[in-house]
Amino acid sequence: xxxxxxxxxxTSVGSVERIKLIARRIAxxxxxxxxxxxxxxxxxxxxxxxxxxxxxxxxxxxxxxLDFLLSTGELVSSALLAMALNDIGCRAISLSGYQAGxxxxxxxxxxxxxxxxxxxxxxxxxxxxxxxVAGFQxxxxxxxxxxxxRGGSDTTAxxxxxxxxxxxxxxYTDVDGVYTADPSVVLEARKLDRIGYEEMLELASxxxxxxxxxxxxxxxxxxxxxxxxxxxxxxxGTLIDGGESMEVRRxxxxxxxxxxxxxxxxxxxxxxxxxxxxxFEPLADAGISVDCIVQNASIxxxxxxxxxxxxxxxGEVMKIIQPIAKEIGAAKCVSDTHVGKVSLIGAGxxxxxxxxxxxxxxxxxxxxxxxxxxxxxxxxxCILREDKVPDAVRVFHREFELASA
Amino acid sequence: xxxxxxxxxxTSVGSVERIKLIARRIAxxxxxxxxxxxxxxxxxxxxxxxxxxxxxxxxxxxxxxLDFLLSTGELVSSALLAMALNDIGCRAISLSGYQAGxxxxxxxxxxxxxxxxxxxxxxxxxxxxxxxVAGFQxxxxxxxxxxxxRGGSDTTAxxxxxxxxxxxxxxYTDVDGVYTADPSVVLEARKLDRIGYEEMLELASxxxxxxxxxxxxxxxxxxxxxxxxxxxxxxxGTLIDGGESMEVRRxxxxxxxxxxxxxxxxxxxxxxxxxxxxxFEPLADAGISVDCIVQNASIxxxxxxxxxxxxxxxGEVMKIIQPIAKEIGAAKCVSDTHVGKVSLIGAGxxxxxxxxxxxxxxxxxxxxxxxxxxxxxxxxxCILREDKVPDAVRVFHREFELASA
Numbered sequence: 001x002x003x004x005x006x007x008x009x010x011t012s013v014g015s016v017e018r019i020k021l022i023a024r025r026i027a028x029x030x031x032x033x034x035x036x037x038x039x040x041x042x043x044x045x046x047x048x049x050x051x052x053x054x055x056x057x058x059x060x061x062x063x064x065x066l067d068f069l070l071s072t073g074e075l076v077s078s079a080l081l082a083m084a085l086n087d088i089g090c091r092a093i094s095l096s097g098y099q100a101g102x103x104x105x106x107x108x109x110x111x112x113x114x115x116x117x118x119x120x121x122x123x124x125x126x127x128x129x130x131x132x133v134a135g136f137q138x139x140x141x142x143x144x145x146x147x148x149x150r151g152g153s154d155t156t157a158x159x160x161x162x163x164x165x166x167x168x169x170x171x172y173t174d175v176d177g178v179y180t181a182d183p184s185v186v187l188e189a190r191k192l193d194r195i196g197y198e199e200m201l202e203l204a205s206x207x208x209x210x211x212x213x214x215x216x217x218x219x220x221x222x223x224x225x226x227x228x229x230x231x232x233x234x235x236x237g238t239l240i241d242g243g244e245s246m247e248v249r250r251x252x253x254x255x256x257x258x259x260x261x262x263x264x265x266x267x268x269x270x271x272x273x274x275x276x277x278x279x280f281e282p283l284a285d286a287g288i289s290v291d292c293i294v295q296n297a298s299i300x301x302x303x304x305x306x307x308x309x310x311x312x313x314x315g316e317v318m319k320i321i322q323p324i325a326k327e328i329g330a331a332k333c334v335s336d337t338h339v340g341k342v343s344l345i346g347a348g349x350x351x352x353x354x355x356x357x358x359x360x361x362x363x364x365x366x367x368x369x370x371x372x373x374x375x376x377x378x379x380x381x382c383i384l385r386e387d388k389v390p391d392a393v394r395v396f397h398r399e400f401e402l403a404s405a
Numbered sequence: 406x407x408x409x410x411x412x413x414x415x416t417s418v419g420s421v422e423r424i425k426l427i428a429r430r431i432a433x434x435x436x437x438x439x440x441x442x443x444x445x446x447x448x449x450x451x452x453x454x455x456x457x458x459x460x461x462x463x464x465x466x467x468x469x470x471l472d473f474l475l476s477t478g479e480l481v482s483s484a485l486l487a488m489a490l491n492d493i494g495c496r497a498i499s500l501s502g503y504q505a506g507x508x509x510x511x512x513x514x515x516x517x518x519x520x521x522x523x524x525x526x527x528x529x530x531x532x533x534x535x536x537x538v539a540g541f542q543x544x545x546x547x548x549x550x551x552x553x554x555r556g557g558s559d560t561t562a563x564x565x566x567x568x569x570x571x572x573x574x575x576x577y578t579d580v581d582g583v584y585t586a587d588p589s590v591v592l593e594a595r596k597l598d599r600i601g602y603e604e605m606l607e608l609a610s611x612x613x614x615x616x617x618x619x620x621x622x623x624x625x626x627x628x629x630x631x632x633x634x635x636x637x638x639x640x641x642g643t644l645i646d647g648g649e650s651m652e653v654r655r656x657x658x659x660x661x662x663x664x665x666x667x668x669x670x671x672x673x674x675x676x677x678x679x680x681x682x683x684x685f686e687p688l689a690d691a692g693i694s695v696d697c698i699v700q701n702a703s704i705x706x707x708x709x710x711x712x713x714x715x716x717x718x719x720g721e722v723m724k725i726i727q728p729i730a731k732e733i734g735a736a737k738c739v740s741d742t743h744v745g746k747v748s749l750i751g752a753g754x755x756x757x758x759x760x761x762x763x764x765x766x767x768x769x770x771x772x773x774x775x776x777x778x779x780x781x782x783x784x785x786x787c788i789l790r791e792d793k794v795p796d797a798v799r800v801f802h803r804e805f806e807l808a809s810a
Contacts, residue, residue: 016461050481056421057485058492065491068499069484072477076455079474080462086470087463094473099548120548143504143525 007157042073063108074134097137110149151212162222172231177238207258268331340389412562447478468513479539507543515554556617567627577636582643612663673736745794
């Protein structure tokens with residue numbers, strides 16, 4: 001057996017009992033001969049508690065100090081897991097992000113990994129240790145602690161798997177794997193045994209919370225098989241890999257939905273070259289992700305420009321685009337935070353005619369209005385009123401027979 | 406104004422409000438032009454909480470992992486203090502032990518500082534930052550986190566003051582300074598304005614909790630003036646420095662007492678060379694501090710050997726010395742955990758005849774029995790029944806007129 005990198009999220013290390021539970025699982029696999037690197041998140045609500053402490057001190061903490069503070073949560077859980085492993089006779093050592101050689105760019109709170117110096121990791125593995133790495137963190141060139149932002153520990157795990165040339169990366173979480181839809185919305189949702197990187201990337205980007213898109217991207221780029229499985233049972237989980245053969249066989253794979261969506265419309269935009277850039281460049285500079293950009297067909301050289309962002313960004317977006325809208329002579333800017341997003345994802349779906357039409361017809365039959373449509377090679381997304389989202393998810397799941405493999 | 410190193414203990418950073426309070430004090434001094442390095446302990450009970458977490462995971466944690474875990478407490482408080490300072494317009498940066506360049510030996514849980522590389526500290530000071538350093542921790546040559554053990558943050562502060570050639574080191578705590586006796590035992594105890602290193606070292610070693618002896622030793626060696634003062638008021642505190650002139654003037658300075666004392670007696674030891682070494686070497690190897698060693702005069706080549714240790718060490722000590730006692734032909738080993746220690750401390754006291762006699766007479770007058778006597782150049786210590794300790798402290802304080810300066 002080769003090297004495997006396993007990641008356990010906050011719920012999986014949420015108590016001493018759970019830490020002992022996963023320690024036994026790790027020790028079993030180690031005993032069977034596998035080399036293991038374990039990445040852990042902070043215990044349960046630790047990160048939120050630390051954020052609350054910081055908020056009590058100041059509403060505007062320096063990002064460097066906030067990262068320094070938040071990084072301690074993962075240090076605690078990694079030390080405790082290493083103790084638990086040693087306690088049951090499984091040699092283990094905990095490493096902070098910098099001890100694990102994780103070098104990042106200098107952007108606090110959402111640092112990107114630049115490279116991983118695996119010297120210490122390799123040494124500890126060669127000594128027979130299970131290496132427990134504090135997730136979500138690294139160090140920049142100035143020797144300051146950085147955190148990786150949302151999905152940080154997933155990203156740490158897959159990046160370590162890539163740097164160490166691991167056989168696989170296993171993401172242990174509180175669900176059994178990747179489902180055809182959110183099981184709390186669709187009762188008959190089915191766990192997928194296997195899904196391709198590209199489909200998983202769209203699923204993760206369009207609302208499936210089980211794995212962060214950054215982690216999927218790294219896995220795809222470095223061709224690391226990723227398994228998503230439950231830390232509370234031994235079920236097989238979902239394998240995410242190249243899966244080329246599946247593209248032909250399966251068209252629609254899963255439905256993702258996301259309620260954290262706001263729709264922004266700039267009304268009466270003069271339809272001339274460079275306008276879109278003048279609006280979206282400042283948003284990109286402010287680090288705001290925009291998706292589902294739609295520009296209506298121009299009538300008399302005047303058009304409406306609509307796009308969606310996460311709800312927490314609405315205030316900042318409006319502040320940035322209002323002066324620009326004025327400058328380019330648009331009529332007004334309107335925001336709407338009561339929308340949601342439903343996406344049907346499937347490799348090769350758009351190459352097969354009729355999928356989009358079938359989706360729209362199904363929604364029409366249920367009396368659900370579509371406000372925006374956006375598509376990629378393997379995804380069709382509809383923006384709807386937020387209260388219609390669960391119905392739309394169920395309609396798609398049924399219409400495309402996702403419950404049957 | 407030059408550079409000053411200030412240390413705040415766990416009570417002083419025990420809540421967000423207190424952190425904000427000391428931030429204002431620091432900002433005031435910084436504004437007045439002083440360069441400042443601030444050393445902080447973990448907030449309130451954090452270290453105990455982390456120890457309890459570790460204890461729930463295992464009763465026998467690897468020392469390396471325990472240090473890794475415990476070091477996070479000081480990281481949290483230093484980040485929060487740096488945030489609070491920046492929030493009120495006082496530029497500040499937090500540094501972990503390793504970022505502050507604190508290199509220690511590899512002995513976990515009671516590491517000694519080997520050297521401090523002040524490059525980063527100097528850079529941050531030159532940028533106009535108040536530098537907040539996480540106390541109690543450093544890093545060994547293998548890049549692993551070590552903790553300094555008891556009195557660790559005091560030690561960090563005085564060592565940084567020495568390495569940075571600071572004008573002074575100020576230890577802010579929850580009392581006003583160093584007293585002639587514990588004010589909770591002696592109502593008329595008086596705060597000392599000034600005390601010499603040597604006297605302070607004896608006071609700290611013989612029960613005064615206000616400052617750790619390790620910190621005093623470093624201050625003495627590098628001639629760093631240390632001020633102990635309250636973090637909750639602006640009273641002047643106590644200056645600890647060379648104070649040579651005082652030796653002549655003042656004989657008895659203060660009374661220290663300690664209830665964490667156990668007495669061990671090896672009965673019927675053959676009085677021949679090498680016996681003491683055969684007993685005390687194994688204890689030293691086990692890292693157990695022994696004081697007040699007394700060997701009674703030999704009668705017919707047989708003697709009793711008595712010494713004191715901290716109460717938590719009794720079990721281990723008995724386990725170590727019982728086989729040795731048997732081997733050297735001693736009759737038995739006896740332990741007694743109901744004793745306490747009272748010490749009168751004063752520079753040059755032993756050079757002045759009559760001090761010891763006056764002490765013993767005063768105790769006799771009160772009907773207090775002395776079980777052991779031990780002396781140094783500037784200290785006379787009596788071991789008594791523990792319930793007699795408070796009385797003895799009061800008797801000495803009165804007898805030597807310590808309430809009057």
